[in-house]
Amino acid sequence: xxxxxxxxxxxxxxxxxxxxxxxxxxxxxxxxxxxxxxxxxxxxxxxxxxxxxxxxxxxxxxxxxxxxxxxxxxxxxxxxxxxxxxxxxxxxxxxx
Amino acid sequence: xxxxxxxxxxxxxxxxxxxxxxxxxxxxxxxxxxxxxxxxxxxxxxxxxxxxxxxxxxxxxxxxxxxxxxxxxxxxxxxxxxxxxxxxxxxxxxxxxxxxxxxxxxxxxxxxxxxxxxxxxxxxxxxxxxxxxxxxxxxxxxxxxxxxxxxxxxxxxxxxxxxxxxxxxxxxxxxxxxxxxxxxxxxxxxx
Numbered sequence: 001x002x003x004x005x006x007x008x009x010x011x012x013x014x015x016x017x018x019x020x021x022x023x024x025x026x027x028x029x030x031x032x033x034x035x036x037x038x039x040x041x042x043x044x045x046x047x048x049x050x051x052x053x054x055x056x057x058x059x060x061x062x063x064x065x066x067x068x069x070x071x072x073x074x075x076x077x078x079x080x081x082x083x084x085x086x087x088x089x090x091x092x093x094x095x096x
Numbered sequence: 097x098x099x100x101x102x103x104x105x106x107x108x109x110x111x112x113x114x115x116x117x118x119x120x121x122x123x124x125x126x127x128x129x130x131x132x133x134x135x136x137x138x139x140x141x142x143x144x145x146x147x148x149x150x151x152x153x154x155x156x157x158x159x160x161x162x163x164x165x166x167x168x169x170x171x172x173x174x175x176x177x178x179x180x181x182x183x184x185x186x187x188x189x190x191x192x193x194x195x196x197x198x199x200x201x202x203x204x205x206x207x208x209x210x211x212x213x214x215x216x217x218x219x220x221x222x223x224x225x226x227x228x229x230x231x232x233x234x235x236x237x238x239x240x241x242x243x244x245x246x247x248x249x250x251x252x253x254x255x256x257x258x259x260x261x262x263x264x265x266x267x268x269x270x271x272x273x274x275x276x277x278x279x280x281x282x283x284x285x286x287x
Binding site: 036037061062071073074075077079082083087090091094 | 106110113118121122125126129135138139142143146147150210211212215216218219220221223224227238241242243247248263266267270273274277
């Protein structure tokens with residue numbers, strides 16, 4: 001059974017390990033699952049598979065950690081106040 | 097995003113600008129900084145984007161996604177006007193990278209010797225450096241997806257590319273980022 005959506009580009013999975021069909025399909029949908037883009041059927045298959053496959057579970061955990069690290073640890077810059085002042089002044093000019 | 101053109105009154109234009117676009121200025125500035133990697137360039141890019149947003153506000157439909165609309169203007173301003181004069185030109189030719197990763201010889205490595213505990217110990221600057229070292233097109237999809245939380249459909253609209261390309265570009269971007277993080281782990285004594 002194919003667990004990726006019709007019409008989507010199939011991502012070629014290559015690996016240093018020989019992967020079985022289920023692992024190939026699991027890794028196909030890994031990013032869709034992480035990004036909240038997988039449908040229910042894909043999620044059920046994915047979470048079912050990683051429960052019994054340490055290799056795919058490890059791939060999932062590494063990718064999930066990277067995603068969380070990017071979101072939470074990369075510092076946000078505060079917008080310089082002069083940008084806001086400049087934009088508001090320009091817009092006001094337009095109004096007058 | 098819509099082709100429909102509105103005909104807002106001056107008052108409505110100012111209200112939309114103040115209520116829909118100005119609250120997004122922090123996100124827009126951070127996106128601009130992640131693209132340009134320079135505070136002065138980011139400032140110019142955001143100012144430029146907001147003035148364009150006001151000028152073209154009639155093409156924004158109330159009730160649609162203001163952030164995606166604004167980010168699309170910002171991304172286009174960056175590509176069309178800004179990239180040429182940016183102090184940080186793209187270091188890698190994107191076509192070349194895509195060809196490399198599309199070629200039969202290229203191995204898209206999904207199994208990884210990165211360890212979760214090592215990644216968890218990394219500090220923000222280290223992850224930011226790895227991300228910033230990616231080619232601009234790869235960096236952009238990771239920023240839009242992982243930092244800004246856009247859906248694939250929204251990203252496709254912002255970037256003017258099909259959803260399938262969003263998916264495959266994101267996939268390649270993450271694989272390259274993992275390689276960068278792996279190199280970083282090797283050279284910095286993490287183990």
